[in-house]
Amino acid sequence: MSLSVDLEKDLGSFRLRAAFEAKDETLALLGASGCGKSLTLRCIAGIEKPDRGRIVVDGITLFDSEKGVNLTPQQRRTGLMFQNDALFPNMTVLQNIRAGARRERDALRREQGVAEVMESFGLTELAGRYPAQLSGGQQQRVALARILVSGPRILLLDEPFSALDSHLRFRLEQEVRQVLHRFGRTVVLVSHDRDEVFRMSDSIVIMDDGQIQTAGSRDDVFRDPRTRSGAVLTGCKNISRVCRLDGARVRALDWGITLELREKLTDEKYLGIRMHDVRPGDGENAFWARVTEEIENPFSFTVMLRPEEAEEKSTPIGWEMEKDTWRRLRADRVKISLPPESILRLRE
Amino acid sequence: MDWFPLFNSLRIAGISTVIIFFVGIFAAYYIAKAPRVLKGVLDVVLTLPLVLPPTVVGYLLLRLLGPKRVIGAWVLATFGVRLTMTWWSAIFATTVVIFPLMYRTARGAFESFDETLAYSAQSIGLSNTYIFWRIRMPYCRQGILAGTVLAFARALGEYGATSMIAGYTPGRTATISTTVYQLWRTNEDGLAFRWVLVNLAISFVVLLAVNMLEKRNKSPRRGALRKEAA
Numbered sequence: 001m002s003l004s005v006d007l008e009k010d011l012g013s014f015r016l017r018a019a020f021e022a023k024d025e026t027l028a029l030l031g032a033s034g035c036g037k038s039l040t041l042r043c044i045a046g047i048e049k050p051d052r053g054r055i056v057v058d059g060i061t062l063f064d065s066e067k068g069v070n071l072t073p074q075q076r077r078t079g080l081m082f083q084n085d086a087l088f089p090n091m092t093v094l095q096n097i098r099a100g101a102r103r104e105r106d107a108l109r110r111e112q113g114v115a116e117v118m119e120s121f122g123l124t125e126l127a128g129r130y131p132a133q134l135s136g137g138q139q140q141r142v143a144l145a146r147i148l149v150s151g152p153r154i155l156l157l158d159e160p161f162s163a164l165d166s167h168l169r170f171r172l173e174q175e176v177r178q179v180l181h182r183f184g185r186t187v188v189l190v191s192h193d194r195d196e197v198f199r200m201s202d203s204i205v206i207m208d209d210g211q212i213q214t215a216g217s218r219d220d221v222f223r224d225p226r227t228r229s230g231a232v233l234t235g236c237k238n239i240s241r242v243c244r245l246d247g248a249r250v251r252a253l254d255w256g257i258t259l260e261l262r263e264k265l266t267d268e269k270y271l272g273i274r275m276h277d278v279r280p281g282d283g284e285n286a287f288w289a290r291v292t293e294e295i296e297n298p299f300s301f302t303v304m305l306r307p308e309e310a311e312e313k314s315t316p317i318g319w320e321m322e323k324d325t326w327r328r329l330r331a332d333r334v335k336i337s338l339p340p341e342s343i344l345r346l347r348e
Numbered sequence: 349m350d351w352f353p354l355f356n357s358l359r360i361a362g363i364s365t366v367i368i369f370f371v372g373i374f375a376a377y378y379i380a381k382a383p384r385v386l387k388g389v390l391d392v393v394l395t396l397p398l399v400l401p402p403t404v405v406g407y408l409l410l411r412l413l414g415p416k417r418v419i420g421a422w423v424l425a426t427f428g429v430r431l432t433m434t435w436w437s438a439i440f441a442t443t444v445v446i447f448p449l450m451y452r453t454a455r456g457a458f459e460s461f462d463e464t465l466a467y468s469a470q471s472i473g474l475s476n477t478y479i480f481w482r483i484r485m486p487y488c489r490q491g492i493l494a495g496t497v498l499a500f501a502r503a504l505g506e507y508g509a510t511s512m513i514a515g516y517t518p519g520r521t522a523t524i525s526t527t528v529y530q531l532w533r534t535n536e537d538g539l540a541f542r543w544v545l546v547n548l549a550i551s552f553v554v555l556l557a558v559n560m561l562e563k564r565n566k567s568p569r570r571g572a573l574r575k576e577a578a
Contacts, residue, residue, distance in 0.1 A: 042467075045467070045470075045471055046470070046471075047467050047470070072470070073467070073470035073471050074470055074471075074473050074474070074475065076471070077473065078471055079471060079472065080467060080468060080471035081468075082464050082467075082468065085462055085464060085465070086464050086465060086467075086468040088465060088469070088482075088483050089487065090483070090486040090487065090489075099469070099472070099474060099482075100472045100473075102473065102474060102478075103472075103473040143468070146472060147468075147471070147472060150471075150472035150473050152471075152472075156471075
């Protein structure tokens, strides 16, 4: 039970090149809009045709440009779920679910499947409603139920929560996580929301401009996103250009400070440090910095700091901490340190 | 009053509307998907009958279907049937004239269709035929119905091309519009006025139907109760 994708598609100004594998797990394609993640999903579903490549699900070849295999979307059995508006507006909830069950030829088994899925998604009471009479969350639940009753080999979720309000979104996300757990097969989730990706997925593929930047287990990718865009997408807000001095010493050009890394710099062009990895007081890479701005968030403070040795034009470093911590430390200048193990080394 | 022209007009309009319903939808569906350049060219060619004077359409049809012309001569030789000057000859004229109306409204309706519906339907295994008849057509229902009614109305009123290809033979090829002209020409003003009233009544009903369809289109089921349900 697995997914293996290796595809290329040339759209003139945009070139998609994606290769990755997934086991029975939730794999997230994380990237900014227009990076090619949705296009990749459409290629797997058979809506778009790649120029070259191979797509295999559970040992079944869906697409192979060399062997001339290109199954129709119907034959692929990939449950594709969109942001919204994918329910058939002229059918009730029950009719929508029944449409999903049409692959099952045996009428009795079909009705049983429909009843089961209606029950388990809590849709029984909504059976007679039209999609326009449902909330966004209910619509997405019906959409997912309709996909599952069709017996998909794999689930493809294209930003399934992004059209919802944040409180609805959180609740639906929890529900969907349980459903995916029960589904127990490969799920590909496309998203630009790093929090959602972190909560939902086991492994992550980061895409930027049609290329795969970083791929690996969720924790590895967040610990070491490896590229600049990977760092940005996983939520790292402090990024500086870097050049090598002697040994493991480097100059962070945008921050205007010299830092000591654990190992020599190789081909990395940037350094990054997450806002909550900045440490107060003495330690490795410690320096005094002046507070340029203090931003209060609902549950934390973000303090922008400019190292005293740096020029006026240098980029300040953001430090995010709990409210109590800053209330205790609050001053015009503070001493902070950037622990080498927390510094991200990033390629272009 | 001889009701033949009414009967004849209705059957000509009815038959040509049925033909154009399928042909127009077929053309609209495939042309909506065509590459841009081809789409532009076909669009112009297929819309041409809408702006051409009906007499020009009639002339062109006679050039093709007349008993001494390419198609007309061939049909006459092979089947022994004349394509002109019968009651059903008018169907050639009306289909050509009403085609753009059906084609354009249907294409507009298809272009407003949300393709993600078709993609989701394919991914849950629904056949393309099912998607077309059970999802795409219901979604575009109002636009297509409005186009059909409009095409029917235009077919009822067709005069120029019809009079050229089917002529005016009382009791055989006479339609309402050709009858009105003929009666007025022969100074039977009273009778002509009665047919005018008949024509007005039919047009009134048809336009009322179009308006009602368009109004329904503006307040469809989707979206109406969404906020409340949230």
